[in-house]
Amino acid sequence: MGTILVVAEHLEGELKKVTLPTIGFAQKAAAINGDEVVGVVIGSGIAGVAGEMAKHGVSRVIAVDAPEYANYLAESWTPALSKLASDLDASIVCAAASTTGKDFLPRLAADLDAGMVSDVIDVYDDEDEGLSYKRPIWAGNLIAKVTSDSDVTVVSVRTTNFEAPAEGGAAAVENTSPGTGASPNTEFVAFQQVKSDRPALTDADAVVSGGRGLKAAESFGMLEELADKLGAAVGASRAAVDSGYAPNDWQVGQTGKIVAPNLYIAIAISGAIQHLAGMKGSKTIVAINKDPEAPIFQVADYGLVADAFQAVPELNSKL
Amino acid sequence: MKVLVTAKRVVDPDVKVKLDGSGNLDLSNVEYKLNPFDEYGVEEAVKLKEAGKADEVIVVSVGTSDSQKEIRTALAMGADRGILVEVDEDEDLDPLTIAKLINGVVQREEPQLILLGKLAVDAENNQVGQMLGALTGFGQGTFAYRLDIEDGYAIVGREVDGGTADVKVALPAIVTADLRLNEPRYASLPGIMKAKKKPLDVLTPDDLDVEVDAQVRVVGYELPPERAAGVIVADVDELIEKLRNEAKVIG
Ligand SMILES: Cc1cc2nc3c(=O)[nH]c(=O)nc-3n(C[C@H](O)[C@H](O)[C@H](O)COP(=O)(O)OP(=O)(O)OC[C@H]3O[C@@H](n4cnc5c(N)ncnc54)[C@H](O)[C@@H]3O)c2cc1C
Ligand SMILES: Nc1ncnc2c1ncn2[C@@H]1O[C@H](COP(=O)(O)O)[C@@H](O)[C@H]1O
Numbered sequence: 001m002g003t004i005l006v007v008a009e010h011l012e013g014e015l016k017k018v019t020l021p022t023i024g025f026a027q028k029a030a031a032i033n034g035d036e037v038v039g040v041v042i043g044s045g046i047a048g049v050a051g052e053m054a055k056h057g058v059s060r061v062i063a064v065d066a067p068e069y070a071n072y073l074a075e076s077w078t079p080a081l082s083k084l085a086s087d088l089d090a091s092i093v094c095a096a097a098s099t100t101g102k103d104f105l106p107r108l109a110a111d112l113d114a115g116m117v118s119d120v121i122d123v124y125d126d127e128d129e130g131l132s133y134k135r136p137i138w139a140g141n142l143i144a145k146v147t148s149d150s151d152v153t154v155v156s157v158r159t160t161n162f163e164a165p166a167e168g169g170a171a172a173v174e175n176t177s178p179g180t181g182a183s184p185n186t187e188f189v190a191f192q193q194v195k196s197d198r199p200a201l202t203d204a205d206a207v208v209s210g211g212r213g214l215k216a217a218e219s220f221g222m223l224e225e226l227a228d229k230l231g232a233a234v235g236a237s238r239a240a241v242d243s244g245y246a247p248n249d250w251q252v253g254q255t256g257k258i259v260a261p262n263l264y265i266a267i268a269i270s271g272a273i274q275h276l277a278g279m280k281g282s283k284t285i286v287a288i289n290k291d292p293e294a295p296i297f298q299v300a301d302y303g304l305v306a307d308a309f310q311a312v313p314e315l316n317s318k319l
Numbered sequence: 320m321k322v323l324v325t326a327k328r329v330v331d332p333d334v335k336v337k338l339d340g341s342g343n344l345d346l347s348n349v350e351y352k353l354n355p356f357d358e359y360g361v362e363e364a365v366k367l368k369e370a371g372k373a374d375e376v377i378v379v380s381v382g383t384s385d386s387q388k389e390i391r392t393a394l395a396m397g398a399d400r401g402i403l404v405e406v407d408e409d410e411d412l413d414p415l416t417i418a419k420l421i422n423g424v425v426q427r428e429e430p431q432l433i434l435l436g437k438l439a440v441d442a443e444n445n446q447v448g449q450m451l452g453a454l455t456g457f458g459q460g461t462f463a464y465r466l467d468i469e470d471g472y473a474i475v476g477r478e479v480d481g482g483t484a485d486v487k488v489a490l491p492a493i494v495t496a497d498l499r500l501n502e503p504r505y506a507s508l509p510g511i512m513k514a515k516k517k518p519l520d521v522l523t524p525d526d527l528d529v530e531v532d533a534q535v536r537v538v539g540y541e542l543p544p545e546r547a548a549g550v551i552v553a554d555v556d557e558l559i560e561k562l563r564n565e566a567k568v569i570g
Contacts, residue, residue, distance in 0.1 A: 004334075106449035136359050138330070138336050139440070143541045145539040147535070214364045297549075300549045301566065302552055304555070
């Protein structure tokens with residue numbers, strides 16, 4: 001039996017939430033190819049993270065715990081994972097399609113001379129090809145069905161499309177050192193974290209996003225007020241970010257964050273396909289826009305044709 | 320310093336690609352252009368040249384002979400010469416094959432800096448730069464919103480989940496461009512005229528000793544689920560009422 005390796009993502013000693021639906025993907029793939037789902041945690045001082053991962057649908061966890069992994073670098077993770085993948089006879093190595101996953105997984109795939117499938121939204125048993133994947137292309141206009149012929153396939157998982165496995169049990173944690181060491185070419189310098197008391201965009205139950213129609217950074221104040229009333233995260237269109245109204249980290253869309261909350265409220269956002277690519281999977285979509293022809297209304301469950309500068313304060317006072 | 324930039328020919332990102340009757344891509348009547356993220360790469364390379372940090376900017380594209388057009392676009396923006404790695408129209412390419420072909424060019428040209436877009440907006444793989452990292456053994460600075468070249472290093476500011484991250488990559492280095500790295504210029508008319516005379520070499524995979532053999536294959540397409548049409552509410556009160564009692568998404 002082979003293995004499906006799920007590489008954990010973690011920050012400051014905490015397992016990141018995106019890891020759980022990634023395990024959900026692996027379980028779905030394992031139900032097709034019969035392999036064992038194994039967690040992998042790389043870092044320094046990560047016993048807690050490994051212990052946490054062990055409670056979520058994996059049959060064991062391999063911990064690679066050494067000082068040279070204290071700061072994430074694709075260049076140091078790649079040789080370590082390459083070695084694990086061959087030692088453990090992996091059929092799939094996967095991680096969340098986060099900026100971390102997107103950074104190291106392709107490097108790993110090339111190192112393994114393996115095929116890689118990005119942003120997987122489903123895995124299925126194709127009648128001609130066997131285990132195959134579905135992934136959106138062209139800003140979500142189409143879904144491609146993709147298969148890989150290599151012995152091991154590297155997969156980045158669009159976590160909004162998979163369920164987190166139920167919590168329970170405690171799989172064994174094995175410590176190992178692949179002995180591949182630090183990165184020779186690249187040095188980590190700093191991570192500047194955007195701190196916020198609001199939920200992270202990709203984890204939030206509700207998201208309130210603003211677009212260029214808000215015309216100033218100050219106007220995001222009323223969106224933040226609405227977000228706080230709803231326990232929501234705040235997002236933005238690319239145009240709003242480029243205009244300096246909102247930080248880069250808030251961008252939702254093809255090249256920003258992919259979100260799929262229960263409630264997504266788009267305010268003064270026109271609804272370009274690149275924006276829709278990042279939020280179309282939301283359960284309930286609300287659009288507030290003064291232009292009744294704005295394309296965002298075509299995906300909205302509830303549309304309100306109104307001036308945001310009147311509608312949002314009114315919402316805030318009535319909620 | 321020699322800089323290599325990549326230029327992919329992609330379907331215009333504003334075109335909605337459709338399927339034909341037999342479920343294949345219907346690419347008749349679509350416009351093509353230079354991948355938007357590659358414009359950021361080309362702009363950055365040209366800026367390095369203008370700043371005296373780069374001596375030569377080479378554009379490389381892997382594709383059919385049609386891709387010469389996108390190479391010319393990059394030349395019109397200010398790159399010095401182009402290389403087309405020409406493949407047949409029906410050749411299946413996956414990102415690893417493309418990375419191997421670009422690596423073939425890297426081995427020939429020995430650039431100190433390779434600038435790519437972070438993503439090609441057609442297939443949206445976000446793979447080629449990082450794969451090239453493994454194939455060359457060079458360090459990588461992906462999703463760059465800032466790039467400084469200093470004393471043999473590329474200092475890269477990266478856009479990452481939850482904030483930004485800085486890395487220091489020894490040259491030769493691979494950098495993939497994110498939005499906000501710069502503002503790509505429009506090719507000027509004199510630029511376009513000059514580009515016509517700039518050298519553009521054509522190589523084949525054989526010239527580069529690379530076997531074209533895609534491991535990842537598309538076996539079919541489907542349409543994404545349509546969202547059912549929604550309703551337009553009259554006012555804020557009705558919106559709140561619907562969210563509370565119909566969608567049940569607010570308390
Ligand atoms: C390669 C590439 C990648 C991209 N990636 C992304 C991405 O990840 N995310 C993204 O969002 N975009 C992305 N874009 C940009 C995208 O194409 C659009 O340009 C962008 O989404 C537009 O943002 P917007 O809706 O805020 O602005 P606009 O299109 O300018 O729309 C503003 C809207 O506000 C409305 N409005 C104005 N005033 C008011 C008011 N007082 N009250 C109510 N409504 C008002 C207007 O009617 C209009 O509909 C990308 C583009 C490219 C080429
Ligand atoms: N056929 C190609 N020719 C030249 N460059 C390419 C090609 N395909 C991808 N690239 C480069 O690799 C980057 C990432 O592409 P991808 O991994 O396909 O999303 C793009 O922005 C391009 O710069």
